[in-house]
Amino acid sequence: MMRRKKSMKFLFLLSILAIVIAGCSNKGGNNTNSPSPSATTAESTAPSAEPSADANTPVQGGTLTVSTFSDIVSVNPLFISDTASGDMAYLMFASLYDLDREGNLAVEPWSLAAEPPQISEDGKTYTVKLKNTAKWSDGQPITAEDVVFTLNTIINPKAASPAMSQYDKIASIEKLDDYTVKITLKQVYAPFEYSLMLTPVPSHILKDVKPEELQANPYGKEPAKTVTSGAWKWSEWKAGQYVSVEANPEYWSEVKPNIQKIVYKIYADQNTEVQALIKGDVDSTSAIPITQLEAVEKNDKISIVKGEGKANTYEFIGFNFDSNNFPDKFIPFATQKSRQAIAYALNRQGMVDNVLKGTGTLLNAPFLPNNWSHAGEKAVNYAFDPEKAKALLAEDGWVAGKDGILVKDGHRFSFELQYNAGNSRREAVSQIIQQNLKDVGIEVKTSAIDFATWQDQNIVPGKYSAILIGWSLSNPDPDSESIFSSKYFTPTGLNSGWYKNEKLDQLWVDGYSVVDRAARSEIYGKIAEEISTDLPYIFMYQYGNPQGLGPRVKFAPEDAPEPTQQSGYFYHIIKWWVTE
């Protein structure tokens, strides 16, 4: 009878457990909130996986096995909002445009567009001309019809496509002829250029499906029913185990893939995933946890593509400016000086060296160092200087209290810093922040919260005092209006800290209202100066998980992975090859 009681208890525990574990979503080392679907990767320093003398000639055939931590949801390009699905769609679908290594729109042999987009004088109209050779995997031609259908579906609220916000500036879509589409915007909106990296879906397959039923449609979930346009076509999906694609016999580009089959293999445990790379069960791991990095580095068969300075993700401390979130409605970091003092007090380089093991670079503004605008270079750099921090705090009217913590007008300089539980990087960094700030008389209480709860109860409603979190940038455009402008307070936008700076609000608008890059770069430079002085965030560093490549993977240096981009660990994969 004892035994039976125990079983019933087990049952109850099981349902509790379901909820507790469910909370720990985004378990890996890399939790980021992203303005749009995002991949988080690392950077390529090593140009190729050790090209040996006779290994420089591509070989046809073979299988490439890539490991991943999560399964796909759907590869239907209309509904992709997770990394795994994005990765597989990258292999299976062609887009209108691709990116070159510098983050410029490029017409590659595998792009659907025939030439760069023609932008009208007033900057509002984009004309895209398609290649007339492209075909779907069922042999049908890819035409303007497909592009128009795809865009119309995305902007139809009934379809509820997560891509909608990228296209909400569209005024009209027009098919000029079978291979030409004209898109007119309501206003000049320079970042729209990157929205032209659109991945069309086949109109002849989906046009009769009601928009509200598209998400539940088998298209994107059943290999046989998913007609695609890319170099590989979908052959199999074993839920929770692997997804595989094979070279598309109908592939239309003059450049054909060398690799015959790509298997995307799912591991439930990151340690096992890394061991599988070492053993050779998999050829590429897109994210080696920092904690495992040293073990992998010891193995000379594995080449590591690290993330210094090039990943598309950055981390920051976000301040909240709504006094309702503070005891006695007192915001301790309300003044610019106090926030600058915090910036000086933090040993960010120490964090990069010790916690990130060198896989990150300092960052002073919301612009990645490799961005074409080079705006980040204009930002104020706060080098580690506790004395300067103390001086600034004294100027700001703070005096040491009895317990060593600073006091002003009867309020202690104390606040809570939240991060997501289970993220070992943020846990380590938050402890350093706590210590660094204690050294200048600021008390930080760290609080680790399960990711789903955090998002649900703190971030989306904008209820916290400070958060340690990251953004993953989905494209190389420097526009971040929806994160920092007071037009975009949460939940409509991503400004969850209720930050308001009218000068910046206007600059963000100026930044996208002109198409010319030189003019834009200048505006973003001004934004960098202003934002790094005012500090709605303490910008910490950009970081990325290192990618590991096994000895079988080969590519020419110009085709190496490009971690600044989404699915960039597959950059130019069409030209890669594998050896036996």
Added chain:
Amino acid sequence: MTEFFIRRTLQSVLVLFLITLVTFGLIHAAPGGPFQIMLSPGLTPEALQMQAHNMGLDRPLPIQYFSWLGDLLQGDLGYTFKNHVAIGDILWPTIKNTFILMGVAWLLTLIIAIPWGIYNSTKEYSLSDQTASFISYIGFAMPTFWFGIILQQIFSIKLDWLPLADMYSMDKEGQVGNLLLHLILPVTVLTLGFLAAYVKYSRASMLEILDQDYVRTARAKGVREGKVIYKHALRNALIPVITIVALDLPLLVAGAALTESVFNWPGMGRLFVQMAVAREYSVLMAITLLTSVIVILGNLLADLLYAVVDPRVQLGKKGGKSA
């Protein structure tokens, strides 16, 4: 007997119903519940609302509950929230895989543990008994996943004798020889975990019986020691062992989440972890429910086995008349 069976079955149905209610309620009350899972930062609140509507998640909870229950009664486990894939298609293959892994480990455990426990009960504190105790301590104390990692390091990475993880090699799917190779490490880990309890249990149970008067009587009558042990004592000693065996049956399906994850075994335990990470509550509900059914069946079976093995257990006699 029949009356007992009917009563227990009705009880079980009631318990199951309560479980569906609690599972559904808890999961819908959880932060970041099914509605939130679709929160993709590019999505406006209106679009989010629309997505929830398209997936039927904005209906009132009681309606969602009864529609879910109605489908369940027809054997339909429903669809995943995120991508509308039939849950049955995901779940059933993993049950088969878990059953293979757990079944082998469990059978192996029984084959080793029961005879060994009995032998040790007759040779208390012998070397064999001490060894069993030692192994039991290790089995109880060591986290299985950690033991799994150690075995992987030695036999797969260093020595390269055995596969690291998975159920089959990629190109050898369905081959029995390949499956057996993949079974060795996880089965070793699981068996060690099981063994600890079973050896201790069968030894203790046997020792208790050997102390009974009727065993002493048999010995006093001059019955051979072998016959005393295997004929007189064993049958009675096995009753409690059978009970725990029956109650452990659910494990055969529920699997071992950590061991399956470490060895990337595509079973139900691993699926549970994956789906929890992905916040796919619909599948978690299905797994919880399924496990519940099996726990309840295991309980029922144990009760019935009592009656079959031990005539002293009289079931259904409460009301006087019995079938």
